[in-house]
Amino acid sequence: MIEHFNPLEGKFLQVLDKGGHVYKILEPKLSTNDLKKIYETMVLTRMADDKALKLQRSGRMGTFAQVLGQEAQVAVGLAMKKEDWFFPSFRELGILLVRGSPLEKFYLTFMGCEEGNRTPKDINNFPVCVPVGSQTVHAVGAAMAAKIKRDKVVTVVAFGDGGTSEGDFHEAMNFAGVFKAPCVFFCQNNQWAISTPRSIQTAAKTIAQKAIAYGFQGIQIDGNDPLAIYVATKEAVEHARQGKGPTLIESLTYRIGPHTTADDPTLYRTEKEVKYWQERDPIKRFKIYLQKKGLWTKKYEDNLIKKCTKQIEDAVAKAEKIAAATKPEDMFRYMYEKMTPVLQEQLEYLHESLGEKEA
Ligand SMILES: Cc1ncc(C[n+]2csc(CCOP(=O)(O)OP(=O)(O)O)c2C)c(N)n1
Numbered sequence: 001m002i003e004h005f006n007p008l009e010g011k012f013l014q015v016l017d018k019g020g021h022v023y024k025i026l027e028p029k030l031s032t033n034d035l036k037k038i039y040e041t042m043v044l045t046r047m048a049d050d051k052a053l054k055l056q057r058s059g060r061m062g063t064f065a066q067v068l069g070q071e072a073q074v075a076v077g078l079a080m081k082k083e084d085w086f087f088p089s090f091r092e093l094g095i096l097l098v099r100g101s102p103l104e105k106f107y108l109t110f111m112g113c114e115e116g117n118r119t120p121k122d123i124n125n126f127p128v129c130v131p132v133g134s135q136t137v138h139a140v141g142a143a144m145a146a147k148i149k150r151d152k153v154v155t156v157v158a159f160g161d162g163g164t165s166e167g168d169f170h171e172a173m174n175f176a177g178v179f180k181a182p183c184v185f186f187c188q189n190n191q192w193a194i195s196t197p198r199s200i201q202t203a204a205k206t207i208a209q210k211a212i213a214y215g216f217q218g219i220q221i222d223g224n225d226p227l228a229i230y231v232a233t234k235e236a237v238e239h240a241r242q243g244k245g246p247t248l249i250e251s252l253t254y255r256i257g258p259h260t261t262a263d264d265p266t267l268y269r270t271e272k273e274v275k276y277w278q279e280r281d282p283i284k285r286f287k288i289y290l291q292k293k294g295l296w297t298k299k300y301e302d303n304l305i306k307k308c309t310k311q312i313e314d315a316v317a318k319a320e321k322i323a324a325a326t327k328p329e330d331m332f333r334y335m336y337e338k339m340t341p342v343l344q345e346q347l348e349y350l351h352e353s354l355g356e357k358e359a
């Protein structure tokens with residue numbers, strides 16, 4: 001299917017349009033459970049995201065990057081196997097949740113606690129990665145390791161449109177193409193990298209077409225359509241698993257909120273643009289789709305909201321308890337197995353300054 005959507009010919013994959021109508025010929029055969037899992041995780045992501053914003057605004061969390069508008073990403077997780085590895089940037093709460101990462105870990109990360117970076121052993125998700133684009137190299141490295149070990153494992157890496165301007169991205173793409181690394185590059189093109197618009201990020205017409213220069217397939221898809229994300233990622237992941245090489249998916253979406261809680265987007269973009277994308281909301285269209293299948297009712301929604309509220313409250317309570325017991329020294333402790341002399345020196349400096357403060 002991906003081969004029929006050549007980005008150089010201006011092809012773009014959409015399965016579910018903004019009004020919730022499905023293109024039958026492209027519709028994936030997902031079980032009721034999986035369809036509900038997509039919807040429920042999108043709703044949980046939006047609510048958990050909103051809670052994080054409130055925690056930040058009331059001084060209970062540090063700078064935070066909202067997912068708002070990009071929740072269709074959860075379908076990436078559905079298209080992967082449990083044993084596959086996921087490498088996020090910092091705007092992938094939905095994919096992390098659907099793949100089983102506990103919500104409190106995500107909250108802890110943005111509360112500045114190293115504990116947030118410790119993923120449970122049986123969950124193959126890497127921690128949140130803030131240095132833009134650097135996770136692409138980690139994902140290709142892990143994919144190469146799997147290939148050498150003959151593990152039928154695929155890695156999926158998420159990054160933004162801004163990430164595609166980093167050297168790391170190009171090194172990762174080149175290496176993956178040459179060595180047919182079993183890796184899927186999932187670019188969340190949300191149109192902005194802080195205040196830099198997509199139009200001045202690259203002179204290329206699409207991001208997807210960059211794959212062609214590196215010798216593998218690329219596809220541009222509707223990133224607010226969970227079904228398009230599922231179809232493209234599923235095919236890309238299986239393509240990689242069969243040893244046929246990587247895929248670049250450009251998922252066209254929009255960041256409805258600010259870049260982070262430290263940003264004011266009204267300074268560089270119009271309300272009209274935001275409204276255009278709000279009309280293409282992923283949750284709204286998926287709800288209509290489920291309703292038509294007889295899977296969405298008011299009672300189902302009410303129960304879901306109740307369940308999510310409880311899950312979020314529990315996660316906040318757990319995170320705040322761990323955060324209260326966290327020591328600033330932790331930031332030096334987990335970088336290397338054995339602390340380097342430079343970190344040791346910095347730790348001693350920290351102790352000294354804490355001592356001075358206490359005195
Ligand atoms: C290597 C590096 N350079 C700069 C930054 C500061 N920074 C944080 S996010 C960001 C923009 C990222 O934009 P994009 O990749 O499109 O992701 P989005 O935030 O839109 O999800 C920048 C420049 C950083 N974190 N890392």
Ligand SMILES: [Mg+2]
Pocket residue numbers: 160161162188189190191192193194
């Ligand atoms: Mg972006």
